[in-house]
Amino acid sequence: xxxxxxxxxxxxxxxxxxxxxxxxxxxxxxxxxxxxxxxxxxxxxxxxxxxxxxxxxxxxxxxxxxxxxxxxxxxxxxxxxxxxxxxxxxxxxxxxxxxxxx
Numbered sequence: 057x058x059x060x061x062x063x064x065x066x067x068x069x070x071x072x073x074x075x076x077x078x079x080x081x082x083x084x085x086x087x088x089x090x091x092x093x094x095x096x097x098x099x100x101x102x103x104x105x106x107x108x109x110x111x112x113x114x115x116x117x118x119x120x121x122x123x124x125x126x127x128x129x130x131x132x133x134x135x136x137x138x139x140x141x142x143x144x145x146x147x148x149x150x151x152x153x154x155x156x157x158x
Contacts, residue, residue, distance in 0.1 A: 057065070064071050143149040 143152050
């Protein structure tokens with residue numbers, strides 16, 4: 057009988073639980089830890105994608121605010137033009153055009 061065979065035969069009470077524990081650890085690693093590790097890596101990729109979408113959304117909101125501000129400025133300019141530059145009625149328009157024609 058070999059040395060290892062004799063050790064296993066004499067120490068079955070210690071060796072068998074150690075082997076069972078070792079096999080259980082390998083099973084937990086293969087069935088639990090590795091799939092969870094892949095899942096975490098996938099979640100990290102999703103997190104990066106969501107962060108990129110957030111940055112794009114913030115840029116879109118800023119751009120929309122800029123467009124809104126420019127639209128408000130243009131509307132204010134038009135209101136000023138209609139109120140101050142153009143004549144208010146037909147009589148005022150005739151008076152202004154007669155002034156420049158004579």
